[in-house]
Each structure stands twice: as C-alpha cells, then as structure tokens.
Amino acid sequence: xxxxxxxxxxxxxxxxxxxxxxxxxxxxxxxxxxxxxxxxxxxxxxxxxxxxxxxxxxxxxxxxxxxxxxxxxxxxxxxxxxxxxxxxxxxxxxxxxxxxxxxxxxxxxxxxxxxxxxxxxxxxxxxxxxxx
Amino acid sequence: xxxxxxxxxxxxxxxxxxxxxxxxxxxxxxxxxxxxxxxxxxxxxxxxxxxxxxxxxxxxxxxxxxxxxxxxxxxxxxxxxxxxxxxxxxxxxxxxxxxxxxxxxxxxxxxxxxxxxxxxxxxxxxxxxxxxxxxxxxxxxxxxxxxxxxxxxxxxxxxxxxxxxxxxxxxxxxxxxxxxxxxxxxxxxxxxxxxxxxxxxxxxxxxxxxxxxxxxxxxxxxxxxxxxxxxxxxxxxxxxxxxxxxxxxxxxxxxxxxxxxxxxxxxxxxxxxxxxxxxxxxxxxxxxxxxxxxxxxxxxxxxxxxxxxxxxxxxxxxxxxxxxxxxxxxxxxxxxxxxxxxxxxxxxxxxxxxxxxxxxxxxxxxxxxxxxxxxxxxxxxxxxxxxxxxxxxxxxxxxxxxxxxxxxxxxxxxxxxxxxxxxxxxxxx
Numbered sequence: 228x229x230x231x232x233x234x235x236x237x238x239x240x241x242x243x244x245x246x247x248x249x250x251x252x253x254x255x256x257x258x259x260x261x262x263x264x265x266x267x268x269x270x271x272x273x274x275x276x277x278x279x280x281x282x283x284x285x286x287x288x289x290x291x292x293x294x295x296x297x298x299x300x301x302x303x304x305x306x307x308x309x310x311x312x313x314x315x316x317x318x319x320x321x322x323x324x325x326x327x328x329x330x331x332x333x334x335x336x337x338x339x340x341x342x343x344x345x346x347x348x349x350x351x352x353x354x355x356x357x358x359x
Numbered sequence: 360x361x362x363x364x365x366x367x368x369x370x371x372x373x374x375x376x377x378x379x380x381x382x383x384x385x386x387x388x389x390x391x392x393x394x395x396x397x398x399x400x401x402x403x404x405x406x407x408x409x410x411x412x413x414x415x416x417x418x419x420x421x422x423x424x425x426x427x428x429x430x431x432x433x434x435x436x437x438x439x440x441x442x443x444x445x446x447x448x449x450x451x452x453x454x455x456x457x458x459x460x461x462x463x464x465x466x467x468x469x470x471x472x473x474x475x476x477x478x479x480x481x482x483x484x485x486x487x488x489x490x491x492x493x494x495x496x497x498x499x500x501x502x503x504x505x506x507x508x509x510x511x512x513x514x515x516x517x518x519x520x521x522x523x524x525x526x527x528x529x530x531x532x533x534x535x536x537x538x539x540x541x542x543x544x545x546x547x548x549x550x551x552x553x554x555x556x557x558x559x560x561x562x563x564x565x566x567x568x569x570x571x572x573x574x575x576x577x578x579x580x581x582x583x584x585x586x587x588x589x590x591x592x593x594x595x596x597x598x599x600x601x602x603x604x605x606x607x608x609x610x611x612x613x614x615x616x617x618x619x620x621x622x623x624x625x626x627x628x629x630x631x632x633x634x635x636x637x638x639x640x641x642x643x644x645x646x647x648x649x650x651x652x653x654x655x656x657x658x659x660x661x662x663x664x665x666x667x668x669x670x671x672x673x674x675x676x677x678x679x680x681x682x683x684x685x686x687x688x689x690x691x692x693x694x695x696x697x698x699x700x701x702x703x704x705x706x707x708x709x710x711x712x713x714x715x716x717x718x719x720x721x722x723x724x725x726x727x728x729x730x731x732x733x734x735x736x737x738x739x740x741x742x743x744x745x746x747x748x749x750x751x752x753x754x755x756x757x758x759x760x761x762x763x764x765x766x767x768x769x770x771x772x773x774x775x776x777x778x779x780x781x782x783x784x785x786x787x788x
Contacts, residue, residue, distance in 0.1 A: 291536060302509065304508060352408060
C-alpha cells in the first residue's frame, strides 16, 4: 500500500494537518461565501494562523548547515529566524551552501542577514568555539 | 597516570538527560561531576538540527542544538565539574566509576550517588537480518545525520530509507534538501511510525513516497550499493512473493529503532526490564540503591522535553539520597506495575515507598494505535483512576501523574488501555 497524497487543489476545502506542535490537529480550511478563509478543527489559536497560511501561502523554517572556518566542527547548524515561503526553500539552500561562517560564534549570531531579499535573518543554532 | 576524584553525584552522559539532572542536583547543593565521552556536551541534540524541540518545556520552538545550548550555558556557568572525552568503562554497586580520557589517563571516581544518562543507540541492519551483500553505502539514519549535520559529509546521492520513525523521516527531508534523491521510505508496519508532523513536513512536502507494509528483502552491489529490493509484507511481516520493487540507488539508511545503552548498568549489577532500560522505582532509582536512571537509557523517548522533566526528577531524587532524606513508608514488598491490555511497558516498574497518598509519574506506551481510549489504573481488581485519550500511537509516549493511596493500592497496579464505550447521546436515552 502506498500512501496517496490528497490533491489539495481539488475543490475549495483543503484538509491540512497542523504541524505547529505534535498534537497534529486535522484542520479543514475553506473559503466562505464572502471569500474569507475559514479554519475549523484547530486545537489552539496558533492552528488558525497556520491553517490560513498553509492555505494561502505555505511557509517553512529553513534548517541547514553552513561551512565554518576554524570551528571545532567543519559545519555550523543554522535556521531562518522566521519561516520563509515553502517554494523558496531550495533557492535558500543554494544561498546557504555558499556562505562560510567564522569561529568563534554564539548561538543567535546572524549568519545571513537578508535571505533572498526576504528580510529574514539566518542565525546560528549553537555556539561554536575555535578549533585548538 | 592515575587520578582519584570524589564527588556527591556522578552523572554518566552529558546529553539532555545528564545536563538537566546535573543542573538540578547542583542547584540543590550537591557536588556534581558530569562524565561525557564526546568532545562536547549536548549529546544527540547536536546532530538534531531540525526544529520542534522545547514546545512543552520552554514554550517556544527550538532546534536541537538551541535546546542543548540553553542547558550547556547554564551548566558551564554553574561550576559543575565536566569531564569531556571521557569514557566510563566500569561502575560498581558501591558507586566507584572507572573512566579514562587522553589527558588524565585512567581514573577512579568515587560518588555517593550515580545518575545513569547514557542515552541509547540505533538498531542496525544486522539486528533485523536484512539479506543481501555488504557493500559500502549502508548507514543507520543517525550516523548519516551526524555525517551531514556535524561532519559535513554527504553519505550518498540516491537513497532508500527503511523505517518511518522520526529519524528516518527527518533524514529523508535533510538528504533531499542537500541535493540527494530520496526514492522512497519503506515501513514494515501498516502505519507511519513517526509523528504526523514529520510525515507532513518531511515526506508530503517533497513528494517522497511512503510504502507501508513493505520491507527491504535484498541489498545488491559489490563495492557500493547498486540496487535495493523492497517487498510488501503480510500481517506476519512475511514478504509476499511477486510484490518486489527494485530501486537503483547508492545508499540505504536504516531507521529501525533505538535501544537503551546499558552495558555500564549491567556491570553494576542493575536489573533491566523488557524496555532494555533499568527497572526503576517511583524515584527513578534502579535495583542498586543510590543509582538512578533517566532519559533514553531508561526508556526511549519521543520528545526531549519529557527527557528533561524525567532527568530533573532523577537529579532531585539523587540529591535527596545523598542528603539522607528519609522517604518514609518503605514497603516490605514493593508494589509492582503490570502492563495490561495494549500496554507495552510501564516506567516505574515498582513503587518502593508508600506511607500516605502521593503522586506517582507513570510513563508507558501502547502496543498498537487506537482512537477514543480509556486508560484504567487498577489495583485489587478495582479501577482507582482512569484517563481519556483521543488517539494513541506507539510512537507517542503516554505520561500521567496519578494519585496512589495506600488504602486503595496494594501489591500491584495494572494499567489497561481500552476502547471507550460509545457515547450514549440524548436521543438514544
């Protein structure tokens, strides 16, 4: 048995699994008669926002590593401070793959100041000392 | 060179469990020593660069390294003694630890109490007997994760993953983002065993097929993996002839479960449960007095937040032990906990002390997924507490604080997970 993905484009209503937390609430998102996006099935208010965003413009946090010069390890884990449009993830990866950080670095230090001109910072996920 | 260290509490392992246990014990006033075999603190969190950690404990979404860093910064600032690059090779019931590191050589550490926080290791291809050749390109998912996220290597370009646990799903996404083609994830169970959010964000987002009730039946290749055969299995996990699918690939990742790492515990004479972790009482104390266990060495967790909470209890209880706090109500015969209907295991395995009513933290896992369940706590044939759960799945641990009263509870406690009776609506009445 292969899991079939529901084609979200069919019909107006989308079934979206909320991934904000492990509760995995099953949201039903649709446009009402006035054309406004409605979310049902949420467990908390963050689910409403997620359902709306996922329906209109899905976003994901960029999570990857960048090269680091002189660090205890050759790579440094980084993340975008806020989520970016889902379809820009691979473009963002290309940018991250050409960035080199410099040790020592502290968690939260900005590694990429303005990712793809989106006004989003990419920050270090950990501190890393210089290799002795 | 020989060195001798004396300490109140020795913590074996500097991952999330060890860090939290050490911090609490230190804050209470104990002299604490952490012994860690890696070159740095943080344990497995350092390679879990994805987010989703800390929602319960910190009320914010963090990556693994961020979650670890918060504890590392606190521990480093606290003055807790930290021994890095240090391998524990022996532990005795009188709490003498033999360890070694390149700087000090062989050393003895005499502790009043020990907290086991060694974590777990991955099951391998060998553990599940997958047939085929033994070429390069076969990794456990966690090894691949460390290579990509910490050491900067790509293990391969065309990948088949066995096992839909969280590490398998997360590596499917990670390898895809780094430019590999993940051909499929095969799962022997008829359902995805990882968290739903990981199924959505790691497979659905990238259109990676998940083949349920499938397993790898052949690995082919001489120097490097060339092909992998996956087959559908019946309900007894036997491959169904004729269902074979061949995937041309150079890499296979195995994400087929985790086993608590208890070689050191066994050396101290600690008894293990079917969890492969030590049998503990309500204070997370093993069968050797003064040796406590927490985190994945005790039971494999799915959320680090629960590891932290468990470790903090272990840290506090170890402190109480070294300060000779009287627990009171020591039972002549401990109350055993018995996994009942659809319960795989229970931690703690026993209650050793019960003078008056007290709260006991129970963690357990269902054997199979179910919906609309009632969880019953039974002693002397009577249900003394029950809880509801909307949906249960083996990959999500159940945690409940239950009042245990000596007037009600005797000799043993059985936990059942049962289907809730259908609700009687107003009209039906």
